[in-house]
Amino acid sequence: MVISGTRPETIKLAPVIRAFDRGRCPRPVVVNSGQHPTAVQRSLEEFGLHADCTLPSIHSTFNLATAVRQLERNIRSALLQYRPRFVLVQGDTSTAYAGARAAAAEGCVVAHIEAGLRTAYAAEPFPEEWFRRRITSHADLHFVPTPGSRANLLAEGVDPAAVHLVGNTGIDSLRLVLEEIRGEPVRTPGNPRQVAVTLHRRENWDENADVICDALLDLAARRPDLSFLLPVHPNPRIARRISRKLGAHPCFSLVEPMRYREFVTQAAGSALIVSDSGGIQEEAPHLGVPLLVPRSCTERPEALATGFVRLVDVSRQSIVREALDLLAQPRREAVPFGPQAPFGDGFAALRIIEVIEALAAEPLAA
Numbered sequence: 001m002v003i004s005g006t007r008p009e010t011i012k013l014a015p016v017i018r019a020f021d022r023g024r025c026p027r028p029v030v031v032n033s034g035q036h037p038t039a040v041q042r043s044l045e046e047f048g049l050h051a052d053c054t055l056p057s058i059h060s061t062f063n064l065a066t067a068v069r070q071l072e073r074n075i076r077s078a079l080l081q082y083r084p085r086f087v088l089v090q091g092d093t094s095t096a097y098a099g100a101r102a103a104a105a106e107g108c109v110v111a112h113i114e115a116g117l118r119t120a121y122a123a124e125p126f127p128e129e130w131f132r133r134r135i136t137s138h139a140d141l142h143f144v145p146t147p148g149s150r151a152n153l154l155a156e157g158v159d160p161a162a163v164h165l166v167g168n169t170g171i172d173s174l175r176l177v178l179e180e181i182r183g184e185p186v187r188t189p190g191n192p193r194q195v196a197v198t199l200h201r202r203e204n205w206d207e208n209a210d211v212i213c214d215a216l217l218d219l220a221a222r223r224p225d226l227s228f229l230l231p232v233h234p235n236p237r238i239a240r241r242i243s244r245k246l247g248a249h250p251c252f253s254l255v256e257p258m259r260y261r262e263f264v265t266q267a268a269g270s271a272l273i274v275s276d277s278g279g280i281q282e283e284a285p286h287l288g289v290p291l292l293v294p295r296s297c298t299e300r301p302e303a304l305a306t307g308f309v310r311l312v313d314v315s316r317q318s319i320v321r322e323a324l325d326l327l328a329q330p331r332r333e334a335v336p337f338g339p340q341a342p343f344g345d346g347f348a349a350l351r352i353i354e355v356i357e358a359l360a361a362e363p364l365a366a
Contacts, residue, residue, distance in 0.1 A: 001084035001108075002028045003075060004051075005035030005095025008170075008279050010043035011260055012114065013090050015172035015349035017049055022350070024357050029082045033071055033095040034058050039234075039257065046259050047173075053078050064094065064127060071098035079106045086356055089135065090114055090169075091278075092128040100138040109359070113169060113352065115142035116149030117278075117299040124297060125203045128278075132299070141359075143352050145343050146302050166351040167344020170279050174286055175337050175346030177264050193225050195323075196267045198275040199242065200233040203295065208314050209238050212294050213245035215319035216274070220251045222324065228252045229266055272327055274319075282343045284308045288334030290326040294319055302342040306335060 002017055004010045020027050032040045032051035035058050044050055055074040058067050075098055079087070087103035089096040090113040103110045112135050119129050136142065142158060144150045145168035153163050199212060220226060230246065232239050232254050246252040258266070267273055268287045273280060276295050281303035284291035291309045303309040312322045337346045 001031055001079070001082060001086070001103075002088045003031045003033055003095060003099040004040050004044075004090065005033035005071070006093050007036060007039040007043050007257070007260075008277070009090045009093055009095065010040050010047075011173050011279070012168070012170040013088070014044070014047035014049060015169050015176075016088065016113065016352055018047065019349040019353045022353070025353070025360055028086075028088070029053060029078075029084060031055065031075070031078050033099065034074060035067070035071060035093065035095045036234075043260065046261065053082070068094050068098050071095055072102045075099050076102040076106065079103060079108065084108055085360070086111060088113060092117070092132045092135070094127070094131070097131040097135055100135045104138040109141065110139045111141040111143060111352075111356065112136065112139035113143045114145055115139065116144040116146075116151075116153045116163070118149070118152045119297045119299050121297065125201065125295065127202065129299070141355065143348075143355075145348070148302060164351070164355050166355075167346070167348035168282055169348045169352070170282055171286070171337070171341070171343050171346045172349050173260070174264065174283050177261050178268070178286065180261070181265055181268070192269075192271050193227060194266070194270045195219070195226055195228045195272045195274060196263075196270040197228055197230040197273070198233070198277055198280065199230075199238055200235065201276045201295070204276050204314065205235075205237045206241070208294075209241040210245065211314050211316060212274075212319065213242060215294075215316040215323075216246065216252075217249065218316055218320045219323050220249065222320065223327070224251070226251065226271075226327075229270070230254050231256065231258045231263065233257065272323060274323065281309050285335040285342060286337065288332060290329065292319065292323055292326060306342055308332070308335070 002013055004013050029052045032054040034055040037057050058070055087108045088111045089099040100110050123130055142153055142163045143166045150163055150165050228251055232242055270289055273289055273291045281300045285306040285308040293311050294314045298311055312318050
């Protein structure tokens, strides 16, 4: 069983679901957890996939603890219906945590994809870091994207035999999309004066969203030649503030969430990306576009090491200063896909399937 609850999860799980078709294991049961059901459905469709089971939607007014409890109950009902041997969860979302808890309670083999990411702070950012560390305690298989994430788990005492260095499955999806885009005979040119922006993380809700929007307005005033493309996350906690701050400004285009291929195309043609997303930190080096990350810390130090990604404090002055500096630098060549790439070569899903197939071939314990 593969469980997904958000758009980023689905983008990173799609290559794994598709890779089952190339192997010996039967196609997995794909579960839409109900966390962001419409976004999951649309993202699956974009990759030619569908959910076998869509659980009841989690109400947007639920607080985090209530939402996790409801997700766990609903996922447990799916586990009792389908009785999978292996359950795959991805990343650090409410769905991943609830899925890992429910699957462990039902005696399933829990496989955590994108395991081992850590910041230096046990509760920052919350709840992602909190979820990551607790999913580790429930997981039997840890599919890590980088040597650093492997080292994190070994330092925490995880059995080395349970840790598998495979790369990041999000790079699998990015590689496939870029091959499609770059293989087209005619491609709409990018906008070298466009800034692509995404904001959605809990740490940037409310006042931080205002600060970031004010910084973007300051940047627009300093660089009136720039245009800003901002797909607005549906969460009203951030969407309302973005609309109120930026909606009337002529330099800002506020749009509905984009399909993955469309966003990659727009981001690849931009002069700068400003985003608090984890996945875009992995993608930006392969797009060859500088990325400014308004956050206090990151669980992806490998992205910082590429020189394409820069962490910045959430303050108006810092964001504007760093954005202007990145915009002034010459465009660099994108990082190629290959063994030396920071998050893998784009074939992580096949490695995951190989491990699961080998374990599936073993007889069940008495």
